[in-house]
Amino acid sequence: MDMGGEQAVGEVVRLVYRVTPDDIADALRARDRKTPAGRRRQRGYVGCAAGLLLLAVLTALGREGVRPISFGLVAGAATLGAFALYGPRLQARAFGGMLEKVGEVLTVVDDSGVLATTADTQTRIGWSAQPAYAETDRAFVMLSADKQAVGMTCLPKRGAQDPADIDRLRAVLDRNLKRL
Incomplete structure (x- = not known):
């Protein structure tokens, strides 16, 4: 040929x-x-999400007693966590x-x-x-x-x-x- x-x-x-899109997500x-950059990116998403959740808990347990947890911190952590799990799927859908x-x-x-x-x-x-x-x-x-x-x-x-x-x-x- x-x-x-x-x-x-x-x-x-x-x-x-x-x-x-399933092929692209895969x-x-x-x-x-399989790549160092990809693994770093995934660890970064998870690490930042965990850090935001920790900050939310520490904010709630401040010196003045229990305070409401910052919705922004929890929402940010959830967004980063979701992107760590579903990021490839979301990116692949853009190619549909x-x-x-x-x-x-x-x-x-x-x-x-x-x-x-x-x-x-x-x-x-x-x-x-x-x-x-x-x-x-x-x-x-x-x-x-x-x-x-x-x-x-x-x-x-x-x-x-x-x-x-x-x-x-x-x-x-x-x-x-x-x-x-």
């Missing part, structure tokens, strides 16, 4: 799928679990309309990289652009090497034409990327 002027190299795996959760317009994606993965084709676009991703990947129950998530792992590509397993393609895809990724 032609890969933007290059011939496909070695084993070729084809995936056909529509990207969903990829964001994987990034948060755009994902519908993308439609079906044909992705071809081989030892030269990834080629994703939709009705309107064709994107070639070399291994050096996203040199690491994480695997979830539902997808393989390729991640860029920048500090925040901003660049990512979600390859949903349901796009495999044959269950053996998932093992073949994992083998191609293992040969070319660092598994997180």
Whole structure:
């Protein structure tokens, strides 16, 4: 298969799928679990929420006796806690309309990289652009090497034409990327 002027190299795996908000949320959760920046961000949300709750309790148990707890402190803690738990889901929902317009994606993965084709676009991703990947129950998530792992590509397993393609895809990724 032609890969933007290059011939496909070695084993070729084809995936056909529509990207969903669930795919994006899964990829964001994987990034948060597998990258140092993601783990710091999650710990920050939880730590700040705990700090606000502690401050609310200390305020309520001040020197003058029990006082009403500051609603603002509790609301802030609840908001941060909810974002720690549901942040990826909320972020993924923002992509909903755009994902519908993308439609079906044909992705071809081989030892030269990834080629994703939709009705309107064709994107070639070399291994050096996203040199690491994480695997979830539902997808393989390729991640860029920048500090925040901003660049990512979600390859949903349901796009495999044959269950053996998932093992073949994992083998191609293992040969070319660092598994997180």
